[in-house]
Amino acid sequence: MRYYKFQGFAFLIPILIIVSIFYGMIVWDLVAAFTHWQGLQPTWKFAGFYNFSRLFQLERFWINLRNNILWLVFFIVPTVLVGFITAYLLTNFKRGEAVLWQIFLFPMALSFIITGVLWAWMYDPSSGLINSILKMVGVNTSKFGWIALPKTAIYCMILSAFWQYLGFALVIYLGAIKGIPYEMVEAARVDGASHFTISFRIIFPNVGHATLICTTMLAITTVKVFDLVWVMTRGGPGVSTEILPYLMYRLTFESRDIGMGTATSIVILIVSAIMVIPYSLWALKKWVRI
């Protein structure tokens, strides 16, 4: 047994080096966040919570955080709900399931960059697809700015991400629903339960693991929608669609304020950890049985 342990460890060395570089960078980031580092040259002078207090004083930071929360709520809830309902309907559709499945899954194959470009074209107020169609049916579109208006921009953006990730939720739920013993559903049906009752009283509680995977994965996605923001609005109009990772980039590379940029990244790390740790604990319990 010792033999295998030693060999196992020896073969892990290369990956351990890479992983330690990765964690080393997080530590470096953490240290930099507590220094007076503004401009291009590291100072390594301890500054306490100076960067964080400057960051929290920025109105923009709170707008960013609010936007991140908006993403969490308005992206995850609809995607999970609609994903579940569509999956339930698909399992009842005996025909064409495979085809529909492909159609819903297709956007998943795209990157956020392509989704962003595509939807930004559609949302374009003067020549975009949406306003063109509305004009054709006689709607006055002069007030419909979509991503050009601060009030609607973020929701328009969330909708495009919803379009992309619906397939993901669908596939997870399809797999989970197929794993439920058929007798349970059949018994409910014999007892005269409606579709609503079957789906939300019987199936939904039995696919809790799928919901957990879905919400966690989608939550992680919301933390890294940088590319979509970059392509569609660059945080505009004003700062109305900025999210924390975007702020981190702007502070670091545009304002060249590394201290505040790293402080932002630490906030992102904490937020992500809060979202991922419950899932990790559950996953460890379920599959590794610690």
Add this chain to the structure above:
Amino acid sequence: MRKSHILGLVIFLVVVMFIGLTGSSFAQNKEEEFIIFHYWTAGGEKEAINALFEIYQKRNPGVKIVENPVAGGGGETMLAVLMSNLAAGIPPDSFQDHQGNQQKDYIDAGYLEAVDDIWSESNFEARINPMWVKTLKFDGHVYSVPINAHRTNWLWYNKKVLDEVGVKPPENYDELLEACKKIKEAKPEISPLALGTREKVWSTYLYDMVLLTTGGADFYEKANTGRIDFLNDPTFRQAIERYAALIPYIYPWHATKSWDEAGALLKTGEAAMYWMGDWILGYYLNIGMKPEVDFSVSAIPANIWMGHADTFPLPKSAPHPNSARDWILMCTTPEAQKAFNLIKGSVTIVNDVPPDVYPDPYRKRSANDLRTLRAVCDGFHGGMVTPAFGSELMDILTKFLVDQDVDAVIKSIAEAAERTKLAEACSWFWK
């Protein structure tokens, strides 16, 4: 397999991995090279830098030119790659930079080396507009040579629309506002002024214009270096009010347009005028617009040249200092300046290239104005403001473009100037 064999194999693999990671840098240095980072990769720009490479190659036949050798080092990612390379102590031999506060960060960090000798050798200071000296000299030293001058106080306009409405091309702010009003009245379906704020920086170009036309060149320089009391200065308030007065005439969906897409609104007839630097000229010619038929341009204000330069600095401990110094020296020559700028769409920094070498009337005028008029640097790209303040300014202004709240924008600008210590950071300009 024995324990020791496996251990040996693993050590071998680790060593190979490290050689793979670091070996490439050992392999270099054998032949003389010149490593340069730039982001001129689009059509027209690429040819312009290639023209410089050609001249350089003639001067230095044995030197191999290495462009952007870091993967992903082109375009917008160049800056991030450059910053980490400089911090890691592996600088290129030269890189594309701007002037003023944009360059000062590198100098403060100790990344650049002075090239005073190259300036004196080529008698550079006497051959350029004094403004360049003012924005390139830090504590008596210069660290780079500018290669081109882009004028940014240009108002491009759709000739047909202005003729139809019957307004003469505006040459000052009042005429511009008047023209906007007339166009809006005569043709309510088109936007008098195009703007694209997908890249938010273009909102600061209008800000520069109102500062310059309201308070003049001296006030402009003071305001952009934080030497005014933003909250209480009446001229500054007036400038912001003038900005606000233009907003109703600006293309309403500016947030969705990039600078070139906004420029195209002049071609489609959706907008009448466009405040943009002279790089748009190349774009207009590319999309088939005819100069003096479809479009023309006027300078606001007509008696000031505003713009910025691209520069090539010399990094400290550049791997091939001789190659780098010769590159920078070459950039001071009229030959290199002319070859680059004819293709790039800009004008030369040096006054000894005659303005009539340019094929179009706009650059003839720009070159002539740069030789004779008072010149100022534009705010963000020209490095009048610090990158930190500029970055906040564009967010404030793009918000202002939507809510038009004059008091709020003045307060925000004052706070941003305070927070980023604008006056302190720009004190070098007044030394």
